[in-house]
Amino acid sequence: MTFDKIYQYNFPTTIRFGAGAVSELGDYLLKNNLTRPLIVTDPTVAQLGFFKSIVSDLQKKNLSAEVFHDIHKNPVKSDVYKGTDVFDQTKRDSIVGIGGGAALDVARAIVLRVNHRDDLFKYDDLIGGDVYVTNDVPHFITIPTTAGTGSEVGRSAIIADDITHQKKILFSPKLLAKIVFADPMLTMELPAFITAATGMDAFTHNMEAYLAKMPHPLCEGIALEGISLIGQSLERAVNKPDLESRRRCLLLRLWEQLHFKRDWELCIHLRIHFHLCWIRIMDWLML
Numbered sequence: 001m002t003f004d005k006i007y008q009y010n011f012p013t014t015i016r017f018g019a020g021a022v023s024e025l026g027d028y029l030l031k032n033n034l035t036r037p038l039i040v041t042d043p044t045v046a047q048l049g050f051f052k053s054i055v056s057d058l059q060k061k062n063l064s065a066e067v068f069h070d071i072h073k074n075p076v077k078s079d080v081y082k083g084t085d086v087f088d089q090t091k092r093d094s095i096v097g098i099g100g101g102a103a104l105d106v107a108r109a110i111v112l113r114v115n116h117r118d119d120l121f122k123y124d125d126l127i128g129g130d131v132y133v134t135n136d137v138p139h140f141i142t143i144p145t146t147a148g149t150g151s152e153v154g155r156s157a158i159i160a161d162d163i164t165h166q167k168k169i170l171f172s173p174k175l176l177a178k179i180v181f182a183d184p185m186l187t188m189e190l191p192a193f194i195t196a197a198t199g200m201d202a203f204t205h206n207m208e209a210y211l212a213k214m215p216h217p218l219c220e221g222i223a224l225e226g227i228s229l230i231g232q233s234l235e236r237a238v239n240k241p242d243l244e245s246r247r248r249c250l251l252l253r254l255w256e257q258l259h260f261k262r263d264w265e266l267c268i269h270l271r272i273h274f275h276l277c278w279i280r281i282m283d284w285l286m287l
Contacts, residue, residue, distance in 0.1 A: 025141070025181055038096070143181045
């Protein structure tokens, strides 16, 4: 890969990957006759310069962008309901999620709720709620700002109950983004500790996917390449970050989520046993 080119992957989500990819958002919206996006993010990202530039660029193309950022760090049902109210009241035609896992989970849950107005947790995957996700959903676009959960290419959202804080999984293939704009420039200012933590989390996911009992050669190949990318880039991304190391970390997270669907049984077990190990490895990375 070279720094001056934007690449496209389809697996199955269309991914536009490379420095400057986010600049394509406005033209993509116009090409798809979408002029009134709801942009969902978190309160921190909403104040950052690159986010304001994204909104400004859309406005320069005569696109009416409405920003919703009233969400919790650990998203709850009321966040989704408030965001859906904004979508309705301002007559939006699409949803753009910009941020880390929390913002993208809320954005995806709003995508679900727009045309599915029963209680949100009726659609909890753990009770078979995915069978009720039958209606069309708004056009959904994701833009990651961390090399974190890989939620941008996922098809589920984790939302907690406001009172009990019990987390629910909202799942459906309908919740896949139509397109992802993955721009490593947006991750350049990530703190070292977050980079180390998400990097080791990615290592765990890749290892889990490779060791999972269900045979899947394609996912196993992605997992092995992901482990290789971690070895090539994580230490530099933590201690002396540059565009190349950030690019590899972001790509790694995309791949990690693509194969993550198959390893639920193993990942729950391994995370418990490896948690303290990762803390010690992160301490070493930060030296």
